[in-house]
Amino acid sequence: MSGKGTLLATASTFEPLRNRLFLAYWLTALVANFGWLIQVVGASWLMTSIEGSPEQVALVQTSLALPVMLFSLLAGAAADNFGRQRVVMVAQAFLLVISIALAVFSYFGWMTPWILLGFTFLVGTGKAMSNPGWQTMVNEFMPREQLPAAIALNSVGFNMARSVGPMVGGIIVGAAGAFAAFLINALSNVGMLLVLFRWKGEERAQTLPRESLGSAMMAGIRYVAMSPHILLVMLRGGIFNFAAISITALLPLTARDLLGGGPQTYGLLLGAFGIGAIAGAMGSARLRTLFSFEGLTRLGFVGFGGGVLLVVVNVHVALSVVGVALCGASWLLTLSGLTANVQMSSPRWVVSRCHALFQTACFGGNALGSFVWGVLAANIGLAGSLALSALALLLGALVGLRFPLQELDMLAVDPHGTSWTGPDIALDVLPRSGPILTMVEYVIAQENEPAFLAAMAERRRVRIRNGARRWGLARDMVRPQCWIEHYQTPTWVETERLHERRTKADADLADLIRGLHQGPERPAIRYCLDRQAGWFRPDDPNMPGDINP
Numbered sequence: 001m002s003g004k005g006t007l008l009a010t011a012s013t014f015e016p017l018r019n020r021l022f023l024a025y026w027l028t029a030l031v032a033n034f035g036w037l038i039q040v041v042g043a044s045w046l047m048t049s050i051e052g053s054p055e056q057v058a059l060v061q062t063s064l065a066l067p068v069m070l071f072s073l074l075a076g077a078a079a080d081n082f083g084r085q086r087v088v089m090v091a092q093a094f095l096l097v098i099s100i101a102l103a104v105f106s107y108f109g110w111m112t113p114w115i116l117l118g119f120t121f122l123v124g125t126g127k128a129m130s131n132p133g134w135q136t137m138v139n140e141f142m143p144r145e146q147l148p149a150a151i152a153l154n155s156v157g158f159n160m161a162r163s164v165g166p167m168v169g170g171i172i173v174g175a176a177g178a179f180a181a182f183l184i185n186a187l188s189n190v191g192m193l194l195v196l197f198r199w200k201g202e203e204r205a206q207t208l209p210r211e212s213l214g215s216a217m218m219a220g221i222r223y224v225a226m227s228p229h230i231l232l233v234m235l236r237g238g239i240f241n242f243a244a245i246s247i248t249a250l251l252p253l254t255a256r257d258l259l260g261g262g263p264q265t266y267g268l269l270l271g272a273f274g275i276g277a278i279a280g281a282m283g284s285a286r287l288r289t290l291f292s293f294e295g296l297t298r299l300g301f302v303g304f305g306g307g308v309l310l311v312v313v314n315v316h317v318a319l320s321v322v323g324v325a326l327c328g329a330s331w332l333l334t335l336s337g338l339t340a341n342v343q344m345s346s347p348r349w350v351v352s353r354c355h356a357l358f359q360t361a362c363f364g365g366n367a368l369g370s371f372v373w374g375v376l377a378a379n380i381g382l383a384g385s386l387a388l389s390a391l392a393l394l395l396g397a398l399v400g401l402r403f404p405l406q407e408l409d410m411l412a413v414d415p416h417g418t419s420w421t422g423p424d425i426a427l428d429v430l431p432r433s434g435p436i437l438t439m440v441e442y443v444i445a446q447e448n449e450p451a452f453l454a455a456m457a458e459r460r461r462v463r464i465r466n467g468a469r470r471w472g473l474a475r476d477m478v479r480p481q482c483w484i485e486h487y488q489t490p491t492w493v494e495t496e497r498l499h500e501r502r503t504k505a506d507a508d509l510a511d512l513i514r515g516l517h518q519g520p521e522r523p524a525i526r527y528c529l530d531r532q533a534g535w536f537r538p539d540d541p542n543m544p545g546d547i548n549p
Contacts, residue, residue, distance in 0.1 A: 016149050076354075107179040237365070238365040431493035
């Protein structure tokens, strides 16, 4: 498990805070997280005060979490397509307005259980629409070598808020009512808006029309589906969240049933989890010099499993606090590392969508795990349920033995840097004209065929990932040394988009394939406008002249 990843070993834990923009970004996110958790306490308490049913009380949490599952990919597509700064500003402004309206309804006593659930769903929607763009915006103003530390600090901020926020929320609700909690949440979003207004993000030249949101979402799904590394990170994140949610979901029962305590014990365990996460962040820079990405991930799985087992096998509060703190440290190390992995292994054009899909996998693991461990606790007992979750974590660590995570040094996802020069087109082709058939002809010596076929298998994945359809490789029956790569794109602008998405790794692969080509010139490329017989019309200007009457 040892053997550091060089990209991860260059930034200390707190080095990103020297960047004034990141410091403002981090502090305003910390305040917003406090406001969010205070709002959750206010909504939960208000639901009990207006005589909501037990199901409606439980639905408060569902109404806040469900939008993340529903809208994360849409939010990521919007952020990648229309600009992260613009999308997050709109989402934060929406969140501010909804939070103020929620406070007004609460102040004047207009609230009913279903109105409250509707408002909390809208608040959750605003948060879901903001989060992918806000989380990946850090890529635009932080050096690449500082990203893991910056992402770890984001997790520290969230855990600081999670450790103290509910307690502060309870004090505020008890002293001034739910109205005050909602108003504070509204005001907590102002800082993020100010940072967004003042930040002068890099303006990217738009050489191509924007994708529709539907196409952008499908492009994000296609990119992840054809990126084995990101799929593996999502799998590990889903497994970890599925198993690790056990300790937080069952923590109230742990305090009451295993330790014989009350609310104070529960609060102590919550605080231990947050303090452990902060300690994990402080030690993360050192650990990144000692472990590879895969090694650090396995360490997080094993550490969390060990912490859960320590809680299960003893009845002493002090040892349980140590176990929960170990869980908190392992939680931060694992998820901040996986998050950094996703963001740093995704090209800029699709990074928010990749983050959104990773987030969806993690939330899905949380939702499924909460249900499974709760059902098991009811049927086999709390200790048995926690022990099985610890076993799942240990098994999750073993996944890395068969499918290890790659080091980021190996993933050259930066843009190629050279603009694509298209062919001189004789037809009157519009951006929406299509479908377009592209054919590339290679001449390959017999002794190079195994290397060529291996490279073309990777080329297939890259082409489809970047937008190609119906990819194929054909061999000339008359000239067997001639191989023809062919694929379709829906329109001419999608052909241009496919080539603009090239990364340095894609360019290296293209150079490898061209090196195997034996022709006197570069491989011949033909771009054809695919037409079907049923489409022909006598007045079609693209038809040969001898066919027209």
